[in-house]
Structure formats: structure tokens, C-alpha cells
Amino acid sequence: MKNKKVAIIGAGITGLTSAFYLKKAGIPFRIFEKSDRIGGVMQTKTDGTFLYETGPNSGVISHAEMADLFSDLKGKCTLEIADDASGKRLIWKGKSWHALPSGLFSAITTPLFSLSDKFRVLGEPFRKKGNNPLEDLASLVKRRLGNSFLDYAIDPFILGIYAGNPAYIVPKYALPKLYNLEQNYGSFIGGAIKKARIPKTEDDLKANRKIFSAKGGLKNLIAALAEEIGSEHIQLNTSIQIVDSAFTVRINDKNEHFSDVIYTGITPNISDLMPFIDTKHFEPLEKLHYAKVVEASIGFKNWQGIKLDAFGGLVPFKEDKNILGVLFMSSLFKNRAPESGALFTVFSGGIRKAYLAELPENELKTIIGNDFKEMMGLKTFTPDLFELNYYKHAIAQYGADSEARLAAIEHIEKEFKGLYLAGSMRDGVGIADRVKQGKNIAKQIAN
Template sequence: MSKKINRVAIVGAGITGLVTAWKLQKFGVEVDVFERKAEPGGAIKTVKEDDWQVEYGPNTLLLKDRLVAEFITELGLNGEKKTANPEASKRFVVKNGVLEPLPSSLKSAATTPLFSFGGKLRVLAEPFIPKSSDRDQTVAEFVERRLGKEMLDYAINPFVAGIYANRPEYLSLRHAFPMMDDLEQEYGSMIWGTFAGSKKRKERGRIERELISFEKGMQQLPLTVAKQLNSMYLNHEVRSIKKQDGKWSVESSLGKFGPYDQIILNIPIYKLNNDLVPATSEELKILNKVNYPPLSVMLLGFKKEDVKHELDGFGFLVPEQENRKILGALFSSTLFDDRAPQDMHLLTVFVGGGRQPELADKNSEELLKIVMAELEDLIGLKGEPQFKDHVYWPQSIPGYHVGYDEILDTIKNIEERNEGLTLAGNFRNGISVPDCIKNGLRLADQLAGSVSY
């Protein structure tokens, strides 16, 4: 049992830190949140310009866990929720330069041109493939072994690019997609496990899926959490943390704060250094192995008459096999109403990532030429953009590589050696917004309820 905590400092106002602060505050804990930027939210940022509303970071939140749904209700955001339009259920994958819809039924799975007859038969053999004894295989190794090369190339490769902005060859299945690993380990098959495990998933808090955002965009979520906190210091870059006589203190660009019973560092792992973490040089070297690939996001608006494709879906993903210079695009104005003027389409296009990192850091003009050429070919675009914006993330999403246990063990060792210190963020227990919300809620429960993390 750990001692009761009364005062906590959280460094970093990303969604994990904000949610942890919000829940700790409900337990009666005094919490100070420090953020180096002028506003909270981390990578979650919405920009409104005239009739255009764009997202610099996450565009949607997939609501499938009761815990997250209850949190949104308690925040008072249910009335602000925007459910994605029905068209968003259709998703496209590029095959031979054509946007093909992903199968959504057994009939469409049988007739889709995305996979050959042999590739479809190969998927049906999945229940008879023995499970692997390798407990840390790559996503690519797992999928090719269980489902075949076509499924890897034209389903999982673009899917991984859409979630992690990375390649399946670079990611650990057990860490990046633990559910897929669990299905193989528990049921010996993804197909059998999907059906047999549905009851168990409901018991674990799964609810009917709903793809959402909010009336004022995704940033309305962190801004709402932040408004309900008692103490937040914006434009305060924390330069060092120190422990003396069993208590922690924080030194920011604007002064010294403390004492605290607990420090939560909710910052990217690549920003950790000896001033912020009492770690050895070898430990910091290990943590720096986590790769955050660079990513560019192009936000482009076009007249509807200038786009041949109906854009009747969520968006499209580009398999690496297609040898193109974009990872994919979201049809943002199809996803949600009021994201663009009535006679316009808004697209969010992704470039770079772990697949083509050298493209991500090109300047806006170079990238625009690349993206326009691809869109002309793929969706029949003619005409110039009526709106354009470019967001560059030099270090975007942490890649959970094979051997990631070494990262997690190192973090655990640092925490055990420094009682009252916790490292939190999307480098641990999932990268999605719902993952970060759940992690924040559980961390607060564990800290206030004396449960081990």
C-alpha cells in the first residue's frame, strides 16, 4: 500500500495528463498542471478559419468503451457530440490507382477486387494456422503467416499507415495491436476469436461503436477538461524536477513550485533528460530508441465541381505496393457537417511517416505539388485549392517496436527507484485518444486508491 497523496504536479497538458488531473481532483487531491504552450490539448488542436474547421491532430474519436463514454457524459459533452455521417462507414483502399471500397459484408468480401481468389481462400485457412511461439513478432510477420501476403499488402499495410503513420515491419504486434495477439494466444485464431470473444469484450466494457467529434472540433474535449481544473499554468516550460526530504518540486521558466507528493511527467519520451528524470545515461539511451516518424498533414479545400470522385466515405488509404507519395487522405467534409463551406470539399492528406520520412519535411510548396499530382490521379481533381494549410510534425506517433518490453521495463525501473514519479503518455498502453483517456482515468484511480500501476 502506498501512502496517501495530497498534492500532485502534472507536467504536460496532453489528454492523458488532463484526464489524470481531472479525476485526481474528484478524489480531493490538489493538482497543478504545467504546460509549456499557450493552450492545453497537446497534439489535439482544432483551427477555425471563416467557414473552414480543420484538425491538426486526431480527427475523430472512436467511442467503443463504456469507461470513455461515461467520462464524456460526466464532462457534460454529450450535447456537443457530433456523430460521423453514415457515408463515413465506407472506407477506400487504393488498388492499381483506383479507390476500392473495403468489404463491409460477406458478399462484398467475396466480390471485392482488392484481393484475388487465391488471396480470399488464403484468409479462410486462417483458423487452421498454428499459433506462433514467438511472443514478440512484427505485425507484418503475424499477418503474412496467418492471413497471407495479399492481406498484408492491401489491408494491414495501409491500415498501419493510417493509425501509426508507420510500416507493419517496424511494429511489434503484441504492443501495437495487443487485441490481435490476444486472439491468437487465447483462441488460436483471429476469426474464431472474433466470434467467440464477443461476449467477453462486452463484459470488459465494450459498447456499440460510434465515431464522433464535437461541435467545435476535437480540441473541445481537452479545453472542456481544462476548464474544470482548479490550477493550470500555461506558458510554463518545466526545466527541472527535484526530490528533497521525500517531497518533489518543479522549476519552470517562471519560478519554483512545490512541495508535491507525486510528479506525473506527461511529455513525449524523446523530451526526457537528466533534469526531468533521475535516470542513468544508459536508461535514457534505451528510451531514445523509441522512433517517432516525421509526418506532414496537408489540409486542402476544393470546389466540389473540381473533384470527380463523390468522396462518399471516410477517406482512402494507400498501400505501399502502390508506390505513391501520400499515405492517404480523410474526406473531412464528408465525415462531419460544417467543416467546409456548402459548395466545398475539405481533405486532410498525410505524407511521410515511417514509410517515406524524407517526404515529410519538404516545404509547403513542394508538398502541395506532390499532393495535387496524387489527388489529380486518384480522385480526378481539377482546379486549385480554395483553402490550404500545412502542419508538420517532426516527431509524430511513437512506434511500438519489437523489443518494446525493454522500454517499458526501463520506465518501470525508473519509477520504482523514484517513489512518487510516474511517466505517462501515448508511449505507454496505446496511442489513440480513447486509450489516453482510459490511461488517465486508471492512473488517477491507482494513485488515489493505492493500486499499483
């Protein structure tokens, strides 16, 4: 422990979480961030009227580590759990929104799924389990539930998390809990019932799956972490290179030695950062696909559209619209818009419509505005806030190539002990996944 000194590459939530827990363990570290600010894709902005997020808008408390982080930052930032409205999810079909069923009655009456598929669900527990670990999500859902469940439940769900295509996503890597339900219990429904009967551990109870932000926006989570870490340990505007397998790091033309290195960035060109490792080992990492996304923050001082009593709405690919979904941000979290107003986040692009995430602002404003008007019950699209943010590598897509990528990561980490390849190239794409990963790496280094 005495000789430890860790280089953390990237000051997003992964790097900051690792640093926070390394500091708690008394291990020296430095964070190197190539941009001029901390937070990575996570950023909260204000124009004086609206408080809006760019990058992630909220997270899910899907791991105990996420709940623990807020407890560990008590007094520095406050967890904000979304309004109860967040339980209601809307799906666009035809010319209107429909709530995703939340109980038996709504499941029977919903127009989202076909009558034959509703009957077919009754047979789900008796269907044979799959035996192809690389089966894609679309095939899995068609096999167990039917086409309309794929189109109007799973497809929009995958758009919401991955901006992805269910025919590419492989559940074993992208949705391991769902995959394991079928593998371990033979059925989604039967498995869910049996799992619900298993007594919950303390960690299970902490991971309550509630939607969260930080009071005042996610920037306050980042700011609290930075305050605890200490700004003297964070070096901005710094691109580095790891020169050799002894982790000599070249920083602004000077060499410095580290015992461990944590990389938290994206995978394209990762081999340039570590030229001492044979590029062939990085090939499966550099092939990882990312969804391109454009995110529109849209605010109205006086809202005159539909009632906003939900988390937001998702738009299935089959509906052939130009937006992936709308989040009703001012209904979820406090003080995001004036009392009579409303704040939304709209996503466009994604794996199947990447070209949209490359269009210029004026074109996108018209395209997004047309869908928004129709879906949100407006006669004209004249928002008081309209800001676009483009993400070329927004969300990693866990497809069948994950097997080779994870094997390559394991191989590199084994060969170069002390190197941790982290971020969304593995372990999930949500904020809570990043926090769990960052904390676990700090723990591994401390042990």
C-alpha cells in the same frame, strides 16, 4: 490524501484528463505546459469558411473511459458521432479506390486481394499459432492470411493508425487484441467468432468503436476540460525540472515540492527532465521511434470531384504514392465546409517516407496536389484552403524494443513511487488510449 499535491507535465489530452479526474477526487494539482496553449497536438482551427483539425481529426470510442469522459462533461461539450459513411473505407489500388470488403459477397468479389489468398483465408482457423511474442505484424499476417491481405488491408490500416511499417510493428504491443486472438483462440476468425458470443459487460457496450469528434471540433473537448479544471491550475510557457527523488520541482528558479509527478510528453531527452535518475534507465525510452508526419488541411468551396460517401481512403505503400491517406472530414462531421464544398485532411511522410515530412511547403503542395488530383477526380488542384502542419514526433512506433522500454518504465516507477511515465510511450497511441491512461493514473493516485 491530505498531503497529496500532483505536478502534471503537459497540457495535452492525457494531462488534462488526469487533472480533471484528480479534481473530481479532491486532490490538488498543477499542470505545467511548456508551450503557450493547451491541447498538445490537438487543435481545431477556422479560417472563417472551413473548420479543420490539426493533429488528430477524430477518435474511436475504443474504451469505456472515452464514453464516460463525454458523459462527465455533459453540458460543457457534445459528443459528435461520425456519419454512417464512416463505415466505408477505401483503399487505393492501381488507378482507383476500392471499398474494403464489409461482407461475404464483397470479400469474394473485391479486387484488393488475390484469388489464392481468398481461398487461403478459409484455412486460417486451422493454421498453427505463432510462438514468437516479438513476431512483427507483417510476418504474422503473411503466415495467417497471405501477402495480398498484408499489402491491401493491414499495411494501409497500419499507415492509418501509426503511419508505420508492419514489418516493424509488433502486435503484442501495438495491437494486443489481435495478438491475443491468435494466442488465446488459435485463430483470428475463430477467435473473433468465439469472442462475439461472450456476453458484453456494461463497459464493453460503452466501447462501441464508433468514430467521434466533439461538436464544433476537438478543441471543444479540450476547452471543456480546461473550464472544469480551472485555468488557475494550468501554467503555460513553463518548462520545469524535477530536481530530486522527493519530487522537488524547479519552476522558474523557485523550488516547490510535490507528492506525485505525471509526465505526459515524448521520450527523447526525457532524462534531462529528471537528472536524479541514472540516464541508463532512460535509454530504452529515449530509443523509442516516432513517425514524422506532415498533415495537409485542404478545403474547396465548390467540390467537383468524386463522391465522398466514405470515411476516406488509404494508400498502401506498395502503390508508391506520396500520400498516406485522405480523410473526408466534411462527410464525417457537420459544419466543416460550405454546403457545396468539401474539407479533407491528407497525411504524408510516415516511417517509410519520412523525407516527405521535411519538404518545404511549396514542394509539398505540388507533390500532394498531384496525388490528390488523380485520386479525387479533379482536373486541377486549386483548393481554397491549403495549410500544412509538420509533426516531428507524430506517432510512437511499438516495435520489438517495447519489451525493454516497458520494463524500464516499470523499474523507474517502482524505484520512484509517485512518478508516472505516461503519454504515448505506453498504452496505445489513440485519443481514447490517452483518456483511459489519464483517468487510470488519477485513480491510482487517489487510492
